[in-house]
Amino acid sequence: MEIELKLFMMLKKYGPPHQIDGRSRMPIEPGTRFIDVLKKIGMPVEEDKIIVINGISHKQGDEVNALELKDGDIVAIFPPIAGG
């Protein structure tokens, strides 16, 4: 099983070395939760972020942290941003 991880802007530093566009594939065990991915890449759980999983934006917190990921899921993490 693996997920596609997309990290944007300054969050690219949490990705594997030598990747330039912030995209990587990450093998996961069955039962892996979103919070486990954060721990694996070393991103502080409490750090403000925008989380988009499979094209759906999620509220930061316990609910998304406990979300179990499936094979092929696309997990995108952005720093806090806005504009328009």
Added chain:
Amino acid sequence: MNSWPGKLLRVDLTRGTWAVEDIDPQLARDYIGGRGLGTKILYDEVDPAVDPLGPDNKLILLTGPLTATGAPASARYMAITKSPLTGAIASSNSGGYFPAELRYAGFNGIILEGASDKPVALWIKDGEVELKPADDLWGKTSEETEDAIRDQIEDDWEAKATRIACIGPAGENMARLACIINDTHRAAGRSGVGAVMGSKKLKAIVVRGTQGVQTADFPEFKAAVKTAMQKLASGPVTSQGLPTYGTAILVNIINECGILPTHNFQKGMFAGASKISGESIAENIMTRNKGCFACSIACARMTVIEEGKYAGHGEGPEYETVELMGADCGIDDLAPIAKANYLCNFYGLDSISAACTVATAMELYEKGYIPREDAGMDLSFGNPDALVGLIEQMGKGEGLGKIAMHGSWFLANHYGHTELSMDVKKQEIPAYDPRGVQGMGLTYATSNRGGCHVRGYTIANEVLGVHEKLDPLVTEGKAATVKVFQDLTALVDSSGLCLFVTLTPGFGFDDMQAMIKGATGFDYTVHEVIVASERIWNLEKLFNMKAGFTRADDTLPKRLLEEPLTEGGPKGQVCRLHEMLPEYYELRGWDENGVPKPELLERLGLQA
């Protein structure tokens, strides 16, 4: 020193005369300034049924009580008039340095009436006013106009310090998409306010002021500004995201959420999104960022395309522009997008509406509704030359541009297919597909100036979670969210601040109240400014009703209500406007037809 409410300059362009008036303090208190006060003046002085491009329409340029005070992002003014694009009220906002200079010159606003026979320019210097012939400026782009005006000023320093708002050829041609450009790159962009200025044959407003601006209670004002500045400095969006990447920082996340309008809203995801993103702009074409007057955010991008057929330089593109000229036209190359954006600023075209109109033209062309001989070029999606070429034609009023310069609805109607115009009240919809972010659908449908994202920017909560994170796909609770965003925005637009201050977590009505109270000396409570914001929204609504708008106009293009998105997170979704609109009317205190109830009008002091 200029203070609030201060003075208005009223210019009769038919007679070539002007008068200076005091702003009525009670009106200033009830309508704050800027958008609110301008709406009140327009409502009282102009018949909403007037021909927008006739001499009886008025163009009102107003700053707010916070403009040029040193409050954060206090750079803004509003241009209020009846729109030639929509037939509804127009109130377009711009920043830069012109608005502050106007206050420094002793005027908090200008009312432009009548129409001149010949091109003129309005010169203002520290309370002195002159109308000068401008035949030599007519036909010039915004940049050429600024240069030619500065050449007329002997002293070099004075020439540099002078601030100018003008129209380009699009405004002269009364293109319904024409904007008013100030400081070469900033635009009171939407709803065709530049066409109204063109109809009055007013080419430019030239302002120089040295008077400064005084606040009523400086210690109180200073304390309120300090609190607000601390919030801006600690907010991640206003302290890092916008300064570093500008507004186009949104491209990737909006695409990831499947709501990035693509090919005239036929799709919500674009394969080339990252190539046109804020990151790509910062890496490839940006030379530096730039702020408006008194702004710590500095979201503007100075950019350059060094070589090739799209070579040029200027400011932008902003998110809406880069998205709509990019994904919505199927173009993934920043060079032609930047070029088309520069052309919009030079010719004085609203880059949002112009981009949407090109996308509509492309779909009309691909479906065979615009014949090749009319198009004069290959208008297929993804053709960068079509984007740049059609924008150039729109700016000059040539070829297909002669029709397209009036917007997507006018173009689609000309070819008998208005269903392909992505507009609300004939104004083009910006760069978020409301099928995947339901509250934005309600924002678009109920905006008093037609399709617009800055009348209630619920993206902040539905996608970005700035104040609280909401589920973008549910309709429940969105009516209340939209109403609060609309009201807060009406207040910010009336104050002279930039709407981006509201992208700071925890920034709200109380911050606005504290700064406005200190600046004006009116002992506003938070409740009073909230009521004022509702009053402003409802007066705009009353203007539109008198102009002939009804519930039937509070809607979205059929595509967004009936054709589901086909990929990404919101796959299968349409905008469920019918689930939100009745609740919205109820929360507003309007009846089921969207008409304000008598008890609401009485509460707001708007009874006939």
